[in-house]
Amino acid sequence: MNRVCNIFNIKYPIVQGGMVWCSGWRLASAVSNAGGLGVIGAGSMHPEVFREHIIKCKKATNKPFGVNLPLLYPQMEEMINIIIEEEVKIVITSAGNPAKYTSFFKEKGITVVHVIANSKFALKAEQAGVDAIVAEGFEAGGHNGREETTTIALIPMIKDIVKVPVIAAGGIANGNQMAAAMALGADGVQVGSKFAITEESSAHSDYKQCIVNCKDGDTILTLKSVVPVRLVKNDFCNRVEKMIQEGNSVEELREELGRGRAKRGIFEGDLSEGEVEIGQVSAMINSIEKAEDVVHNMINEYNTSINSLKEL
Amino acid sequence: MNRVCNIFNIKYPIVQGGMVWCSGWRLASAVSNAGGLGVIGAGSMHPEVFREHIIKCKKATNKPFGVNLPLLYPQMEEMINIIIEEEVKIVITSAGNPAKYTSFFKEKGITVVHVIANSKFALKAEQAGVDAIVAEGFEAGGHNGREETTTIALIPMIKDIVKVPVIAAGGIANGNQMAAAMALGADGVQVGSKFAITEESSAHSDYKQCIVNCKDGDTILTLKSVVPVRLVKNDFCNRVEKMIQEGNSVEELREELGRGRAKRGIFEGDLSEGEVEIGQVSAMINSIEKAEDVVHNMINEYNTSINSLKEL
Numbered sequence: 001m002n003r004v005c006n007i008f009n010i011k012y013p014i015v016q017g018g019m020v021w022c023s024g025w026r027l028a029s030a031v032s033n034a035g036g037l038g039v040i041g042a043g044s045m046h047p048e049v050f051r052e053h054i055i056k057c058k059k060a061t062n063k064p065f066g067v068n069l070p071l072l073y074p075q076m077e078e079m080i081n082i083i084i085e086e087e088v089k090i091v092i093t094s095a096g097n098p099a100k101y102t103s104f105f106k107e108k109g110i111t112v113v114h115v116i117a118n119s120k121f122a123l124k125a126e127q128a129g130v131d132a133i134v135a136e137g138f139e140a141g142g143h144n145g146r147e148e149t150t151t152i153a154l155i156p157m158i159k160d161i162v163k164v165p166v167i168a169a170g171g172i173a174n175g176n177q178m179a180a181a182m183a184l185g186a187d188g189v190q191v192g193s194k195f196a197i198t199e200e201s202s203a204h205s206d207y208k209q210c211i212v213n214c215k216d217g218d219t220i221l222t223l224k225s226v227v228p229v230r231l232v233k234n235d236f237c238n239r240v241e242k243m244i245q246e247g248n249s250v251e252e253l254r255e256e257l258g259r260g261r262a263k264r265g266i267f268e269g270d271l272s273e274g275e276v277e278i279g280q281v282s283a284m285i286n287s288i289e290k291a292e293d294v295v296h297n298m299i300n301e302y303n304t305s306i307n308s309l310k311e312l
Numbered sequence: 313m314n315r316v317c318n319i320f321n322i323k324y325p326i327v328q329g330g331m332v333w334c335s336g337w338r339l340a341s342a343v344s345n346a347g348g349l350g351v352i353g354a355g356s357m358h359p360e361v362f363r364e365h366i367i368k369c370k371k372a373t374n375k376p377f378g379v380n381l382p383l384l385y386p387q388m389e390e391m392i393n394i395i396i397e398e399e400v401k402i403v404i405t406s407a408g409n410p411a412k413y414t415s416f417f418k419e420k421g422i423t424v425v426h427v428i429a430n431s432k433f434a435l436k437a438e439q440a441g442v443d444a445i446v447a448e449g450f451e452a453g454g455h456n457g458r459e460e461t462t463t464i465a466l467i468p469m470i471k472d473i474v475k476v477p478v479i480a481a482g483g484i485a486n487g488n489q490m491a492a493a494m495a496l497g498a499d500g501v502q503v504g505s506k507f508a509i510t511e512e513s514s515a516h517s518d519y520k521q522c523i524v525n526c527k528d529g530d531t532i533l534t535l536k537s538v539v540p541v542r543l544v545k546n547d548f549c550n551r552v553e554k555m556i557q558e559g560n561s562v563e564e565l566r567e568e569l570g571r572g573r574a575k576r577g578i579f580e581g582d583l584s585e586g587e588v589e590i591g592q593v594s595a596m597i598n599s600i601e602k603a604e605d606v607v608h609n610m611i612n613e614y615n616t617s618i619n620s621l622k623e624l
Contacts, residue, residue, distance in 0.1 A: 183491035
């Protein structure tokens, strides 16, 4: 039996990334109903909106689902109270110190997973008592590690040093890539970009169409001195890249970034001035599908892929 | 039968990267004798040294081997004459336009492979008539593509658009990673870093020890405005990164780089002021082995890996 399926009590070891402005109750419940783990992305939600999404998700599926909580979220206490009150069973934490909340959640009987991008934080997360780790490579969309370690280099390294299950993230949009991740030693996969443009994603339709049109080389990991983030190279992104080349300071970059750019790009569909967060796999994502089809196609492709591998 | 094995007439679809200052006749013949494709790296050789390495390689193995020829090499004509005169059967070209020499080599009965890092050049290489493509991801050591596309994102994209066999490069140092590459659709793999520090590599012993000591995050793709290259973060590299952050011009960076830094780092073992080229997998390479053992261990691990993948 697959360890990731065991931990979450799900059918397929496919976790949907809890992405800002994409992952509301519609997407999360659709993925869970299809046999994966749907995840509500709390990062872009006010506390009461977050609560509403949890309540709606519970109504829309009787399967397990999780929430993704960035540990730098400003109203942390309110979010934690909502998680407890609404009896959320699975919490995926990211962007912060896993030592801070893991044992608290564990004491409440919650399954805790932490997202890492290097070996130091993988060990830290395991020591904090997490049930599993999401190891995310450089090719992933949105916020990302400073080491720039890619999935194929990262997963075997993390598997070598931790005992808990490792969920590979970054560059996984089809069954061949899922098979690759499993060959690297991953116990499951987290899929972001491919779910970000499903029918059930809350993202703006112009954002989804932009991703469909993306070709290779259309994204870049930028703003490394502020917080590294992978974006589509649009007017905003190109302007920031030019500022970086010209030696602008972290403060100047932060000011140019301002607030609300991810909402503008993903939710409001401002393709020139918003942050259009997406992974490198955007180059091979050419259609907007139902989340359920994404899960089932990925599993079918995965099975075909592993059966086609021949001994040497 | 594996397509890469067919094209080169070799036992295992493992191609040794033709790396500057590492890949002389000793390494190439050892890899070929072990059943892979050994490759002499012409990029760091004067023409007559190159000829000597070919002659010695032919004496050291009766198996097929190739040469890697960067198309920006200054004395191109002399090198091509040597390849013809010494009856080299396999040429892997890189860093330049594949349309320039492919048909010439093909007319001489030579098998031609071209190294690419994006879909545009993959199509260009196929149109030029190459027999196979090496598709190299961002995680690879040394010179690298500007798009920064990683192996897991690159390989399925390239497989989708070309018919010729695709050899995956970047992030492949063990059999699990080889299995991952094959799951992505690759027909074979090119292995650089792991061979760069074998006993038979011409690299300096201090360079090899430095790679053994590398941890994750110890390399960076730098000098993007000049020619992108992945290096160990040493004094030289950190100084250049600081210059980039301060907005120095391409000319200033080129001047700081100067000439001969790769030789200094790899061949002379100057670990602070040389270019110490290596891939991200340096973090998981912990021993100096015989090239033969690298090949055989990789194949054994590959077989174990694919047999451990379970249907879902």
